[in-house]
Amino acid sequence: MRIGIYNHQHLRGGCPVCSQTYVKGMIADGMKCMNRAKGIYGEDNEFVNYTDLGDYPSDNLERPGFKRMMTDVVADNLDVIVVITLDKITTDIDLLLETYKTIRQHNIELITANDGKKAMEILDKALIKWGKN
Structure with a gap:
């Protein structure tokens, strides 16, 4: 099984110490995602990391x-995408549902x-409720 781990972390302030803190947080979040995936899908998987570190607006x-x-x-x-929380993709519900729809179509x-x-x-219930399926 091929499992993608997506992580997006904002860099706020831009100070070197802050950046180190954010990178450490991303590593910890990535490990949580990997451990969760292993708990659900087993140990024998290929993991691919997709990371965005920077001041990208959520939308x-x-x-x-x-x-x-x-x-x-x-x-x-x-086969699977793992994120620490859905807001790492976006906090815009329409963008989240459109992204999820594409993911599920595949x-x-x-x-x-x-x-x-x-x-x-x-998310499946939200797609049905808002007629985006």
Whole structure:
């Protein structure tokens, strides 16, 4: 199974110590995502990291790591995507649902380290409720 881990961390302030803190946080979040995926899908998986570190507004999905991940989604190169929380993708509900719709059209699961597969259940219901399926 090929599992993508997506992580987006803002750099606020730009000071060297702050940047180190954000990078450490990204590493910790990535490990949580990997451990959650291993707990659900087992140990024998290939992991691909997609990372964006920078001041990208939440509604800007033109991030290098995110674009690379979505290219792999469209090319059917992933089976699962793991994020620490859904807001690492975007806080814009319409963008989140459109992104999720694309992911599901390619039969890829989207889970969060905090909620596991429950995130998919919630997003599937939202797609139905708002007629975006």
